[in-house]
Amino acid sequence: MPSPKLRVAICGGGIGGLALALVLHKFSKQDIQVDLYESKNGFSEFGAGITIWKRTWHILKLLGLEGSIGQIAVHPPVDAPKPGFAFRLSDSGEATENFYRIIAPFGSITVHRADMAKILVDKLPEGFRSHFSKRLVHYTENDRNIVTMTFADGTTAEADILIGADGVKSFTREKMYRDLAKAAEKNGDIAKAKQLEDFILPSWTGTYAYRSLVETEKLLKAQPGHQAATTPLMYLGKGRHIVSYPISRGKLINLIGFVSHPEKEGTKLEGPAVIDVPREEMISPYAGFETEARQLMECVESSSRWGISHIRGLPQYVSGRVALLGDSAHAMTTNIGAGAGQAIEDAYILGLILSEDVVNSSNLSAALKVYDSIRRPIGNAFVERSRSMGLAYEFNHIPEPAQKAGVEPSSPEGLKYLADFIFETWTANWRELPDKDWNEAQQLIQEHLSPR
Template sequence: MPSSEPKFRVAICGAGIGGLALAVTIGKFSDIPVDLYEAKSTLIPEGAGISIRRRTIEILKVLGMHWDLIKICTPKPNMTNGPHFRLSDNSDGGHDWFHQVYPHGGPTSMHRTDMVDVLVKHLSPSTRVHLNKRLKAYTQTGPSEVTMHFTDGTEATTNVLIGADGIRSPVRRAMYENAAQYDPPPFDVSRMEEYCEPSWTGSMIYRSLIPMSKVLERYPDHPAAKDMMFMCGKNKHILSFPVNQGEMLNIVAYATDPANKGKHFEGRWNRDITPEEFTEVFSDFEPMARALTECGENPSQWALFVTNELPFSSLESVALIGDASHAMTTHLGAGAGQAIEDAWILGRILASKHVNMSNVPRALRIHQAICLPAAQRVVRESAKNGLMYDFRSEEQCHAPRSKESLDRWRMDIGKRMAEFIGANGTAANWYDAELQLRDAIVMNESESDADRLLQKVAAMSLTTSDVTSVSVPVNVPCNCYSCAVMLSSS
């Protein structure tokens, strides 16, 4: 039974997919009051289509969103669909490379706005949304109090602050600036800007959302109308997938200059461009690919940035999730899903009856130990896939596209996609981990021993075919792994 008085208050900066998912999770499993601060005047997000994988769908089902997902997903969850790959950098015509199939269900796509609408629908009454609240910085004003300073000159206090505020996260910067004041600091202060500022990948993304009827009118048998497609070429590729129940086609095209990786990017990160500019970038691609660029409506150009690998994502009673912690390239379609996984695990930790104000910092360190290394592995593997789509890996730069080479690269891409996209939550492995943690409670191990055990459990998750846990067997009472560790130190 929930207590009459909440054990602490939580503030979430950023009402994107990760921030909303965290608020939903906390609200489903506790009565903790949540204040959700959004910098914009609306919850309507930027961007168009997103993909989520099987393991993410499992989380959303547990949160009670299954039937809402059915209405917005293209294709329906659990279908064995997978992307088609083509070699497209030949203006006279390309050819099929391979088709990736997921026997147990592949990724499903939707419009980002539809996903946000579903999450908002499931917010609990204990969550209050504040618009036009852009964080400037925060200060830890006491062991159990954080003061948030907003750009409009106002302030607010909370007990726990979560930065879900994106790749240019003010929470992340304030966290590292505060950590730099420690004696000694918990990180190399000379790398402060590397951790606080995003890094340009050297890639430009071209986005467009096209009515499917327009594509089929121009190219009646275009395979993009049915399945996700990758049209690959040297330093460039085009990704397309249906959204809005197949009524629209989402286009995300990439052009990369490897020499620009890590350089300072001049100007705005995104801008509107003309259809002619879009088409010109891919003028050397096959007609099937050019048909999509020529159909583009209101195209835009985005510089692709990532968060550099962080040494930590929590400090005292403040933590980071999603892009604020590990913004990644889009080459595994894992960004939104990883934010939801962060939110799910953190929400369950904070909602646990074993977590209180005195051990919140420890709870946040547990979230970091479980989620940060796993997400950073996804970041690295996503980058590897991007290199291979564009024939920029070390081997591809020096080897001809022979049948043997193409088969080897196909296997490499396929293995990585199957591992990170087609797999479900490793419930059995994490149930074993939970039992180990319960054993630690019975044995009354010290906090340092429990910490070492936690690191062992986190390492276990990284050696399986998946990255982190998201599901619990239906016949197992939900006393999750993190709750057990909390109890061991209480």
């Protein structure tokens, strides 16, 4: 490449970082040099199920991934209203049935995270500059507009812009917010400094998620015709719920049991964020759940416990020539299956902005402000939606209309209000397309960056 117009460093090769690399490759005029630094010794092949909705699907299609993702999805995606998750009240001690089934464009496209990551990696252009075992541990910006990154192995690298796509425990966010807090303190604004410090680390939601992959064949052998083999399901109860959905073209069921202590939200998570636990620890909280849910749990062979943390209401996604993307900016609970999609949307908007002819090394800070203006309200709103949805599944948040009507939340009436709330909250995943956000970004670019 002759002298590039921009040198972009992406730290983190998860779904968000990889998606950004692909957007830059697809939409730039090949005048952007992209280096991706990943702390692990390769792209991660771990994970379980992630959900893709219409907003994200639209971007994946633009990236030419329609065919390959269609092949790994449980059902090849069809652009028509399709039944998605079914919801049940599972801890009432009585025989129950699905009280609601959400209808969504495409239903819900569920894929294995590892399969999805592999598709993104396979689409990287030949000669793509990925650098493994490069854990970012420090960065500085100098007055010549260069960002210098230092990695755990002692090496350094330079770029015009650093994108922190380094996940929920993002070092980039930590350093950005430590620096912002220090600056506020230096200016004598102690209250602001304290507020900014709150964003350095992710905060615990008070929820543990027990995760397992169940072989569909095993479930069907024990319980022929069990609906979890084909239907995405939510088994709801007070203070706990179970999510299950088929992945890997139906061979596996992604099973997650949530147990919440809402009073502990915002407290420090004791112990490791992720730990293997005996299967009994995953199964026992659901001893009082209906038979169908327990049958599913009985198939669990091994389990891990994840302390679910989130980042609420980050006041800025960018500072100088550094930007946060994906979980580092808006790690959220899994309750509306939006985390990966939101990371891909960040990548789409940021990648398109950086690819614009008018954007170059001299106006990067202004360009990043456009990204912040467009993506921050959306990303932050998804964090809040997902939070209140999780509380509602477990009857710790009663939707306002149900409160006004004064109905018992788990009564048939209450469940109707809950179904409305679920629909209203989930539709954010498909109500509008991200093209609307890109149109707004283009207007801002014209107003703030176009040559006069």
